[in-house]
Amino acid sequence: MTILFDLEPILKGDRRAIARAATLVENRRGDALLSQLFPHSGRALILGITGAPGAGKSTLVDRLVANFRADGKRVAAIAVDPSSPFTGGAILGDRIRMMQHHADDGVFIRSMATRGAMGGLAAATADMTLLFDAAGFDVVIVETVGVGQDEIDVARLATVTVVVLVPGMGDDVQAIKAGLMEIADLFVINKADHPGAERLEREIHYADIAVPVLKTVASEGKGIDELVQAVRAVPGQNRAEERWKRRMREMLRERVMEKLSWEELDLAAADVATRRRDPYTLIHDLVERFFAGKPARISD
Numbered sequence: 494m495t496i497l498f499d500l501e502p503i504l505k506g507d508r509r510a511i512a513r514a515a516t517l518v519e520n521r522r523g524d525a526l527l528s529q530l531f532p533h534s535g536r537a538l539i540l541g542i543t544g545a546p547g548a549g550k551s552t553l554v555d556r557l558v559a560n561f562r563a564d565g566k567r568v569a570a571i572a573v574d575p576s577s578p579f580t581g582g583a584i585l586g587d588r589i590r591m592m593q594h595h596a597d598d599g600v601f602i603r604s605m606a607t608r609g610a611m612g613g614l615a616a617a618t619a620d621m622t623l624l625f626d627a628a629g630f631d632v633v634i635v636e637t638v639g640v641g642q643d644e645i646d647v648a649r650l651a652t653v654t655v656v657v658l659v660p661g662m663g664d665d666v667q668a669i670k671a672g673l674m675e676i677a678d679l680f681v682i683n684k685a686d687h688p689g690a691e692r693l694e695r696e697i698h699y700a701d702i703a704v705p706v707l708k709t710v711a712s713e714g715k716g717i718d719e720l721v722q723a724v725r726a727v728p729g730q731n732r733a734e735e736r737w738k739r740r741m742r743e744m745l746r747e748r749v750m751e752k753l754s755w756e757e758l759d760l761a762a763a764d765v766a767t768r769r770r771d772p773y774t775l776i777h778d779l780v781e782r783f784f785a786g787k788p789a790r791i792s793d
């Protein structure tokens with residue numbers, strides 16, 4: 494961790510420097526750089542957009558980017574494992590499209606492929622948001638598909654998470670209660686031009702789900718202003734709060750875990766499975782060696 498990077502171009506928002514850094518981060522080789530960038534981060538609104546395939550997330554993200562841009566904000570968007578990529582400006586307003594043509598430093602769009610590694614996706618995504626945050630983007634939007642563990646992990650790193658629902662696509666109240674409530678700060682019923690939007694809204698309302706619900710037609714840009722306002726109104730965006738600390742605790746636990754290699758765990762597991770070693774001593778030894786006498790905490 495002693496390599497020193499030239500941070501200036503990144504902090505100034507230089508696109509090529511940011512792109513290079515993003516590649517480093519995506520390949521999980523960015524720790525040294527990220528530790529230097531960390532003091533410059535912590536200002537961005539990290540906005541998670543998650544929902545079923547085809548719910549209109551990318552369309553929504555495009556609209557949100559345009560909306561924040563029109564407000565003078567610099568915006569980065571990350572599509573995690575995209576099946577349909579951002580349009581990259583195709584449906585953004587003319588002004589934005591022009592600016593993109595002239596390398597608008599206010600917008601940066603990046604796709605990230607899923608990595609097979611355990612927890613690796615969420616960690617890489619978190620690192621990517623840190624990079625963009627430090628590079629001075631006011632808003633970092635993260636699009637994820639589905640509602641598996643990966644999405645929940647990704648949602649945890651966001652300051653605000655929007656879950657996109659679609660009428661008549663099985664996003665019923667039971668499903669919402671089963672998994673989505675945990676991560677949603679806001680529900681958006683997109684494709685509100687389709688039948689059933691009102692009914693879904695009513696069902697959520699009557700199910701006593703204490704999360705605000707908005708309707709959008711992303712393809713027509715309807716409801717986007719209201720969504721941006723609702724995002725701004727979500728409480729708990731202060732990163733010193735309990736909620737954020739809980740998330741950091743989980744994040745740290747996962748990352749410490751990551752440092753144990755699979756090979757090492759495999760060998761250990763084989764030893765326990767064949768009863769060559771008892772798991773208790775083995776765990777003790779692993780932890781001992783892992784922390785090598787270093788205190789986990791450096792200040793009060």
Ligand SMILES: Nc1nc2c(ncn2[C@@H]2O[C@H](COP(=O)(O)OP(=O)(O)OP(=O)(O)O)[C@@H](O)[C@H]2O)c(=O)[nH]1
Pocket residue numbers: 545546547548549550551552553575576577578638683684685686687709710711712713
């Ligand atoms: N009718 C209608 N169509 C929409 C709306 N929003 C998006 N779409 C369309 O729905 C399709 C899927 O939109 P995407 O934005 O790619 O959806 P997504 O959730 O990002 O999809 P994945 O990334 O593949 O999961 C596209 O054809 C959009 O034009 C909407 O509000 N109403």
Ligand SMILES: [Mg+2]
Pocket residue numbers: 550551552575576577578579636
């Ligand atoms: Mg998409």
